[in-house]
Structures are given as C-alpha cells and as structure tokens.
Amino acid sequence: MSKIVSVIQQKGGVGKTTLTVHLAHELKRMKKKLKVVIADADPQQSSYKWIERGRKNDIDGVGIKAVGADGEGKKLKKELNAIDADIILIDLPPAIESLSLRAALYADVMLVPIGASALDIEAARGAIDVCEEAMELDDTKSMLLIPSKVRAGTTAGKELRSLLKKWGTVSKATIGLRVHYSDAATAGEGVGTYAKNSQAHKEMKSLAKEVLGLLKI
Numbered sequence: 368m369s370k371i372v373s374v375i376q377q378k379g380g381v382g383k384t385t386l387t388v389h390l391a392h393e394l395k396r397m398k399k400k401l402k403v404v405i406a407d408a409d410p411q412q413s414s415y416k417w418i419e420r421g422r423k424n425d426i427d428g429v430g431i432k433a434v435g436a437d438g439e440g441k442k443l444k445k446e447l448n449a450i451d452a453d454i455i456l457i458d459l460p461p462a463i464e465s466l467s468l469r470a471a472l473y474a475d476v477m478l479v480p481i482g483a484s485a486l487d488i489e490a491a492r493g494a495i496d497v498c499e500e501a502m503e504l505d506d507t508k509s510m511l512l513i514p515s516k517v518r519a520g521t522t523a524g525k526e527l528r529s530l531l532k533k534w535g536t537v538s539k540a541t542i543g544l545r546v547h548y549s550d551a552a553t554a555g556e557g558v559g560t561y562a563k564n565s566q567a568h569k570e571m572k573s574l575a576k577e578v579l580g581l582l583k584i
C-alpha cells in the first residue's frame with residue numbers, strides 16, 4: 368500500500384504546491400527505486416502543469432495524477448488506491464473542506480506549510496485543528512509544521528519557529544523565500560536538479576529525510 372503525504376493549508380499562496388513538487392522530486396532523488404507520485408487535488412492544477420513542463424527532461428521520474436475532480440473527494444480513496452506508487456503526495460486547494468478533511472483522514476503524514484506573517488499564522492490554526500482531529504482518530508499519523516517562504520535572518524522567521532513549537536512538531540528545515548524554488552517551477556524541475564547543492568536544495572534534502580523518517584522508509 369502507498370504511503371500518503373497530504374499537504375494541507377486553507378491559506379492560499381503559502382507554498383503548498385512548491386513544497387509538494389520539490390519534496391516529491393527530492394524523495395525520488397534520494398530513493399531512486401521508489402515510485403513517487405503527486406496526486407493533484409487542486410482544480411488550478413499547478414503541480415500537474417509543473418510536472419508536465421519538466422516532462423521532456425523527465426529527470427527524476429516523478430509521476431502525476433489529477434484527483435478529486437468533484438471538489439469534495441468522494442472518490443479520493445478509490446483514486447489513491449488506483450495509483451501505483453510507494454509514496455503519494457497530495458497537493459490540495461487552499462481550503463479546509465471535505466477534500467482536505469479526507470486527505471487528512473487517509474494520510475500517514477500531514478504537512479502544514481506556514482508563512483511568517485500574523486495573517487499566515489492565524490490562518491494556520493484551521494489546518495492544524497483538522498490534522499489534530501485526524502491524529503486523534505489514528506495515532507499512527509503524524510503532522511509536521513513547516514515554516515514556509517521565510518525571509519532569511521528575519522526576526523519574524525525566528526519567532527515563527529518558537530510559536531509553532533507550541534502547536535506541534537516543527538520541521539528541522541525552514542523553507543526560505545528563495546528564487547531557486549520559484550524559478551525551478553518555471554523550468555518544471557525540482558531544486559535538486561535545477562540548483563544542486565544550493566541552500567534551497569539543502570533545505571529540501573533535510574525535509575525529505577525527515578519525511579522519510581516519519582513514513583518509516
């Protein structure tokens with residue numbers, strides 16, 4: 368059975384898709400034998416288009432499948448079961464509605480990217496509540512809070528980490544606001560190939576290691 372990683376946040380533009388696609392590429396780079404597939408549940412299809420842009424190079428071999436077209440995810444379980452993968456990462460739309468609730472229910476690991484502004488922090492609570500409910504139902508699940516789009520060396524970034532620690536486990540890596548992340552999207556790549564050994568790549572490597580640990584892979 369596939370291990371499921373759901374990227375959940377009701378706030379738009381916080382970096383869900385960026386995190387999902389780079390992490391998928393890095394997981395594949397680290398574990399070449401594993402089949403890594405992104406299940407794109409967002410009608411914007413951002414991760415779908417990203418992977419398709421990179422298809423001509425097909426560097427890492429990350430798979431992509433659109434799911435949850437009904438907007439509610441009534442068939443999500445079936446759709447996930449039909450994907451031949453060792454790890455499925457679900458990229459969700461910016462909402463905490465039935466699709467995200469189901470994605471939390473079926474996840475082994477839930478990732479919540481959170482930006483450093485007050486608005487971002489306030490908006491994160493809804494996603495964390497959903498993850499906590501899912502963990503109450505199944506204590507084998509885990510949640511990782513991920514500081515996202517953090518400007519290097521800012522007080523806001525440091526404060527974000529200490530605040531999030533009160534709410535749950537915070538990833539060792541802070542995902543910086545870095546042009547390599549967004550430029551790699553234009554190229555349809557992950558940072559591991561687009562900007563190997565860059566700071567962005569180091570962050571993603573650290574996060575991928577942590578996620579593999581949580582998935583017990």
Ligand SMILES: Nc1ncnc2c1ncn2[C@@H]1O[C@H](COP(=O)(O)OP(=O)(O)OP(=O)(O)O)[C@@H](O)[C@H]1O
Pocket residue numbers: 378379380381382383384385386409411413459460461515516517542543544545546548549552
């Ligand atoms: N760590 C980062 N560094 C620099 N730019 C980033 C980073 N993360 C995301 N971005 C940029 O921020 C914008 C929004 O990112 P992204 O699409 O990943 O967010 P999202 O949460 O998936 O948005 P949506 O809610 O619309 O699905 C994009 O232009 C993306 O390139």
Ligand SMILES: [Mg+2]
Pocket residue numbers: 383384385409413458459460
């Ligand atoms: Mg997105």
